[in-house]
Amino acid sequence: MENAFKYGVDSKTEPQIQFQFQDTPGGIIFISRNSILQHTEPRPNEGIGLTNVRRRLQLLYPNRHDLRIGKKDAGDFEVTLKLMTDED
Numbered sequence: 001m002e003n004a005f006k007y008g009v010d011s012k013t014e015p016q017i018q019f020q021f022q023d024t025p026g027g028i029i030f031i032s033r034n035s036i037l038q039h040t041e042p043r044p045n046e047g048i049g050l051t052n053v054r055r056r057l058q059l060l061y062p063n064r065h066d067l068r069i070g071k072k073d074a075g076d077f078e079v080t081l082k083l084m085t086d087e088d
Contacts, residue, residue: 016076027064027084036077057081 016035022028050069057065066082 027082030079030081030083032079033072033076036071036075 016033018031018033020029020031020033022031054067057067061083064084064086066080066084068078068080070078072078
């Protein structure tokens with residue numbers, strides 16, 4: 001969520017940010033979608049936060065999560081996180 005605001009909000013443009021939560025029989029799905037700002041210079045430390053998120057997910061939800069991150073056709077950035085619940 002933090003990155004959606006960090007990279008998707010600019011005072012010169014109207015930001016587009018969407019968050020979606022779904023409770024499914026197999027678990028929880030979270031989708032974050034935001035417009036992408038066009039930066040002319042790379043930002044320092046980009047990617048460190050996402051690396052840490054991947055590590056934490058592997059520690060807390062080993063083999064029970066799916067994280068997909070990428071740009072969409074419309075020029076938006078989307079993150080989809082699925083957390084699978086334990087089967088009883």
